[in-house]
Amino acid sequence: MQLIRVLFALCIVIGTAHAEAPYPSKPIVLVAAFAPGGVTDISARLVAKGLSEELGQPVVVENRAGAGGAIGATFVAKAAPDGYTLLLGTVSELTVLPVVKITPPYDTMKDFEPIARVGTVAFVLAAHPSVSANNVAELIALAKAEPGKLSFSSFGVGSQNQLLAELFMSKSGTKLLHVPYKGSAAAVTDLIGGAVQLTFDTTTVVMPLVQGGKLKALAVLSPSRSDAAPGVPTLAESGVALETVGWTGVVGPRGMPPAVVARLNAAINKVLADPSIKTEFGRRDITVGQTTPEQFRDFMQADIERWSQVVKASGIRIE
Amino acid sequence: MDVLQNLAMGFEHALTLQNLMYCAIGCVVGTLVGLLPGLGPLATISLLLPLTYSIPVNGALIMLAGIYYGAQYGDSVSAITMKIPHASSIVTCIDGYQLTLKRQTGLALFTAGISSFIGGTVAIVVLAWLTPLLGRVAFMLGPADYCMLMLFGFMCVSVVTTGSVLNGLAMCFVGVLLAQVGTDVQSGVQRFTFNLDTLYDGINLVSVALGCFGIAEITKNLDEGEERSPFNGEIHLIPSWANFKRIMPSALRGSLVGSILGVLPGGGATVAQFVSYAFEKKTSKYRREIGSGAIEGVAGPAAADEAAARTSFIPLMSIGIPENAVTALMMAAFIIKGVQPGPNMIEKNPDLFWGLVASMWIGNCFLLLLNVPLVRIWLSVFKIPYGVLFPSILFFCCIGTFSINNNLNDIFVTVAFGFVGYILMRLSLDPSPLMLGFILGPMLEENFRRAMLLSRGSFEVFVTRPISATLLALVVALTLVGVVGALRAGRRGGLAERHPPPPPDCETNTPPSAMVI
Known part of the structure; x- marks a missing residue:
């Protein structure tokens, strides 16, 4: 080159x-x-x-x-x-x-x-299958019942998806534990393993894993539903006014x-x-x-x- | 039987004339690039990725995979002949270069070649039969387990040390400290970066390896002004049966270690070469020779490295998560070709997966065919006058470092490490434990702190998780065995014999049953 x-x-x-x-x-x-x-x-x-x-x-x-x-x-x-x-x-x-x-x-x-x-590209709020919540409302209830118990993985301190999670927490009044990783692959690896329970990542990364039964998608963060994530509601629909791409x-x-x-x-x-x-x-x-x-x-x-x-x-x- | 049928299908795909050609091209390009100091598979694949746009999907993946393991092997050639390792051949360098100094380069190269072949073959068997299973296992390891795995890796420090254990430990800690440079993952705080952008992501492993080994070695040779006379002895390409018998068990052990560790997404592949070397040093019949030029010291790590390179495809193939930078690039190639990596990839594209597995084995054969006759040519490196050889090596080192990020500053970092490496060499300090510390230190720290964060500060997590508890027990047992062994040796030796430094490996006096590593 x-x-x-x-x-x-x-x-x-x-x-x-x-x-x-x-x-x-x-x-x-x-x-x-x-x-x-x-x-x-x-x-x-x-x-x-x-x-x-x-x-x-x-x-x-x-x-x-x-x-x-x-x-x-x-x-x-x-x-x-x-x-x-x-x-x-x-x-x-x-x-x-x-x-x-x-x-x-x-x-x-x-x-x-x-x-x-x-x-x-649309972001998805994804959870490990062991998390009992099946939608955002249940997740918020779960998080409020035990503040700080649920954890989310991010691409690193000060990354877009940590800020996203912060925004989610302030808008939904919940408290989640932040676990930083070096980039998306590492963050998703530990989510699949169940070491952390939640993450925000793009549909590109999350959806194949959802289809394979390794994760569940709770909401997309795009202004409208995404073709890449069929059947997944937007976060705004779920009652949290947060949209970003x-x-x-x-x-x-x-x-x-x-x-x-x-x-x-x-x-x-x-x-x-x-x-x-x-x-x-x-x-x-x-x-x-x-x-x-x-x-x-x-x-x-x-x-x-x-x-x-x-x-x-x-x-x-x-x- | 299913697997055999699938393999047959894979070979059907891989053995088309076109795909054979792509496999051959990949292996040749990979080997050649791997030979150049400092240039690894990552640089090559990223350069060639755009070229694959116009190639059919099977061919493209076969070629890229070929480059990957070709370069992996090529690296060991420059490590053995010139003591210029890349990330994957740091350990091969130790005994390989000793063999070169003993004028047994041909034997070392052949050992590396045949061991890589064995490692690759074992890994392919693993890939073919165990991918779905291992794909699940790989994701069962949490931060606590990785933390213990890295601690276990640190147990190898006394083994990779040639010379005094104290010096080895010191170098290992220097390596850990060097690895502190950069952005702290947990807090985002800058450590020792002096506000230099170049250091934000830490010091590059390639810079340290090239500097401490390659450049230091060149400087030393210039310094001593001793001419290494051109090699003109007879080359025995095929080693004697006795040698072969020594290679086999080591290569098999290495393959096993590599296959298992390669699967782990959290950096198992990097640890494989160290663990395999330690394994050899504990179990090989010729363990006392390892470190001063024994073919076992080349065979084990070379096989482990090759096996790990291939099983590192398992997380990508079974779940769709790339484990390292190279598999991330392979994933990019998948997507470019319209194949969506993910848990359903193998079911949806069986021809792709099995074609790739089959091509890996064909690539193995290519590499063997390619490299055994070429050993003669690699040896002719020593016929090049130093005046030409050294500047060109330095030139390629610069290109190699530059190619990582297209950043000129990285070259200065490499130069700085060349200087450090030279001083270490003059002080007879061995840089291998430094590399071990440099690689494992940050992984240990990251996983330890993450485990503590997730357990909310409770140390219990290390004993309640079965994997980490087992590893912890192993670490404790080995430490005890080592200490007891050293004490016994000390008592037996008495005061009079304590003047010569204690043997580097204090665990050799333990009964065979206790030699777990």
């Missing part, structure tokens, strides 16, 4: 020596702030593949994983705002991390230029020329409208849609406000 990039770079130097060409005149780097193989990486690769064809320039995915996505995001925030370095960001590094960190590495609304949201979107460094943002937004939306790309995302339960940069900005703003409130109320902060 590196070699290819060096070769590309050489080509650019030779190619652009003559004239200033319209954007994009050289390859674009799309940074994914997580390791290869994960949902972020795969989303980035799907978007990059479509964008390459759409823009007529190679779009290269670069994984810069580490520090919960902060390393990749910081890299993009500091890059030149010329539209050649972009981030396929997620809720983790764009709207959760800057809120929970005592010293945030960047301010998402000030340091990034929203371009387009890519996809959203996991999402990915493309952002660039702050200060990109409006024309470049518009060009990228149009291109990404066109890619996402492609039925084959839609199916690819659909396999991972990701719903893709069309957004303007302004809509995406408002969406992120609302997300940040929600998490800020949770952080303020719960006092969850990380260094």
Whole structure:
């Protein structure tokens, strides 16, 4: 990969020596702030593949994983705002991390230029089969009968799904024990084993396990019922006014020329409208849609406000 | 009979010309990449994952799996010939490199090859017959059980130490301390990160292994200026029957240890090589030679490692939960291909599972065919002048570290560990226990604290859970046996003979019945 990039770079130097060409005149780097193989990486690769064809320039995915996505995001925030370095960001590094960190590495609304949201995925409240509650109301009753007895696993301290659980607890007036893990796989492993009783994870992870009888799904957290989780009620239906989604979107460094943002937004939306790309995302339960940069900005703003409130109320902060 | 029928179906799928080709490509690419210092299966699979978009699903998985175990074997080649281990060959390095120093590289490589073959074969039998059962067992272990398993792993420290036990223990603790760097899982607090982003996720195992072993070894060689003359002796590719008889039992024991530990999602595979080495040191007929270049010390861990690599597919196949970074990538490949990993995967896609199992065995044969004749070529590494060999090794070490996160700072960390490794070597301190501490320390801490959190601070959990209670009993028994053995040895030896340092392995004087490890 590196070699290819060096070769590309050489080509650019030779190619652009003559004239200033319209954007994009050289390859674009799309940074994914997580390791290869994960949902972020795969989303980035799907978007990059479509964008390459759409823009007529190679779009290269670069994984810069580490520090919960902060390393990749910081890299993009500091890059030149010329539209050649972009981030396929997620809720983790764009709207959760800057809120929970005592010293945030960047301010998402000030340091990034929203371009387009890519996809959203529904979260599920899942329980170990041994938990006697079969719906959210029973779960709340159970949790209230013995406060702190039920435990939930999270992806780590200050992760989106810990904040989700905090929000759930404050809205339902319950107290659950938080057990942090390193990422989703470990968190779900101990849920299957029954060491913890609850977790919040995406339909992609939870539903196959529900179908296999290893877990039970109590509610989805999306605004409406999810096709990926047939028959599972929303949390709002169950009486807890809480809705949120996991999402990915493309952002660039702050200060990109409006024309470049518009060009990228149009291109990404066109890619996402492609039925084959839609199916690819659909396999991972990701719903893709069309957004303007302004809509995406408002969406992120609302997300940040929600998490800020949770952080303020719960006092969850990380260094 | 069902299993045999399924296996037959699997072989039918795996033996098509196309799939054979993918298997061969996977094994070759894997071996070649594994050979390069610092580059492991993870980097390779993540690089090649996009290429598999256009390959049919069976072929893609067979190829990726081939890369995985190919690289696993390739790693042991660089560990044996140049003392440059990757995460999976740290233990193979100990006796393997000693054999190289004794000019028995060919024998060591052959041992690693044949043991990997045996380990792989045993694991495939396990995969074929026991996947559904082990899939359930794997998830029965809770934090308390893992905590005890890691404690059990620490019992191996006296065994992987060459030299004084005290030094070994000290190095082990240094390893534990080094592993403290990073974000604490339980509280999210930064430990010793100096506000450097690079250190937020801790120090990379690859950086430590490359630095302490590979780079340190190179620096030492340069320092001493001693030319290792090119190898021109006769190469006996097929070891003598006597050697073969020594390899077999060790490899079988290793396969068993690896197969069992590989199944555990909480990091069992990483412990497998250490436990198997300890097992050899306790049970092998040639246990006294282990540590100074015995083929048992290569055979056991190599077989365990290979077996664990394969049984680590069990949690993924039976439940749909990836156990490590490599199986996570394999899972990504499944999803790309439209196969939903989960508890019903084997029932829904029997051809896929059995095809993969069968291809693993075919891949095994490929690796053997590939590597036995190639031993000659690996040996020619020593014909390369140092002036060319050393810079290129360092170059590949840099690429290997960089490829993990595309982060330049990781290279500086590796360099720093090269310096540390060199100092340790000059002080005759062995880095193997350091690696043991580095790997097990954080897992012990994480699981201990999680177990305490879940039990609300009650230590009872360690004795009320059957698995953790059994492991705890083993740990206590072995410690007692060790202490009693050491005391007896001390009394028998008397004061006069206590001047030479006590034997590194204080448990050797115990009666055979007590040698449990």
